[in-house]
Amino acid sequence: MTAHAPEPGAAGRPQPGRRSSSNADAPPSPTVDVHAHILIPEVEAVVAGLPGQAEARDLEARRNGPASLAVSGPMVRTVFPRATDVRLRLAAMDAQGVDVQLVSPSPSHYHYWADEETAEKVCRLAAEATAAHCAEAPDRLRGLGLVPLQHPQQAVRALDQALEQGLLGVEISSHAPGRELSDPAYEPFWARAAATGAILFLHPFGCTLDERLDQWYLSNTVGQPTENAVALSHLIFSGVLDRHPELKLIAAHGGGYLPTHIGRSDHAWSARSDAGANCAQLPSSYLKRLYFDSLVHDPHVLRALIGAAGPDRVLLGSDFPFDMGTEDPVGALRAARLPDADFHAVRGGNAAALLGLT
Known part of the structure; x- marks a missing residue:
């Protein structure tokens, strides 16, 4: 694998084939995109026509609104080849200057409405399909599976199955129906993820603000950052990160609103006994235990994210191949003019x- 070494931000251009390093002769690190998706027709075939699917689709339609659905349908059909064909994926990666992608199932495959038997099939097929996809280019692609958050008792087994397939971990949403990530039922899952070193990719799907966001694609532009902030706050304030400090969790979309508004959380923790009851340290300190992708669509916000979490806690992300991503993740990073x-x-x-890349 030849590592791409694009130019840095504000501090000048490196010599070709080199990067700024304490070891001037060290080869450049690979360019790694941790936010990229695969579409899996086999999963959709399993859930097609099952009780609950129509209700879930109706809820999604209400939350997004007809205008957004009219745009999203054709968009998904357009990106489908790049989300399923490894050759097209690799060609796009080459054009972007990306060496390695961490590939996760589209969040549309969560299907947290499904019963236990169906949920087991969804997660198994998602792991198998993602592993097979990545196996076509093992030096360029790494993968994640799914776990059924609606059935916490299945989560550990689903994680183990993903790891057995050679995947690095699993993707999860911000909540499941009736359960926040702070729910004690998830304790065995967090413990297993920490013990195995599995990667957890927190990527919301949908927003419980419902019809308030059913115009102008607010369901995504406002809803996703909100869901990220709520989910991370549950992990912080409930003490999950205190009990499982070794968790390797990446938050999509730069962690949403939380990192750039963490001062309000810190103030509540200091000023109110209820806010600080289960959280051992200032909420802002936990940002340095988490990872965040760079997909914030604004160089000023990206610099603020790096300031809040630290430059060692932010990872390149594109949301490949969907329209709310970026076709030039390295260019977006360069625009932040970092050291x-x-x-x-x-x-x-x-x-x-x-990710343990060599």
């Missing part, structure tokens, strides 16, 4: 260490 070392850390150094 050389931070640029290369986010471009790939941090992810290479986290």
Whole structure:
């Protein structure tokens, strides 16, 4: 694998084939995109026509609104080839200057409405399909599976199945119906993830603000950052991160609103006994235990995220191949005009260490 070494931000251009490093002769780290998706027709075939599917689709339609659905349907059909064909994926990666993608199932495959038997099939098929996809280019692709958050008792087994398939971990949403990530029922799952070193990718799907966001694609532009902030707050304030400090959790979309508004959480923790009851340290301190992708669509926000979490906690993300992503993740990172070392850390150094790439 030849590592791409694009130019840094504000501090000048590195010599070709080199990056800013304490070891000037060290090869550049690979450019790693940790937010990329696969569409899995086999999963949709399993759930087609089952009780609950129509109700789930109706809920999604209400939450998004007809105008957004009219755009999303054709968009998904357009990106489908790149989300399923490895050759097209690799060609797109080459055009972007990306060496490695961490591929996760589209969040549309969560199907948290499904019964236990169906949920087991969904997670098994998702793991198998993602592993097979990545196996076509093992030096370029790594993968994640799914767990059924609606059935916490199945979560550990689903995680183990994903790891057995050679995947690095699993993708989860911000909540399941009737359950927040702070629910004690998830304790065995967090413990197993921490013990195995599995990667957890927190990627919301949908927003419980419902019809308030059913115009102008607010369901995504406002809903996703909100869901990220709520989910991370549950993990922090409930003490999950205190009890499982070794968790390797990546939050999509830069963690939503939380990292850039963490001061309000810190103030509540300090000023109110109820806010600080289950959380051992200032909420802002936990940002340095988490990872965040760089997909915030604004160089000023990206710099603020890095300031809040640290340059070693932010990873390149594109949301490939969907329209709310970026076709040029390295260019978006370059626009933040970071110091050389931070640029290369986010471009790939941090992810290479986290994912165990050589």
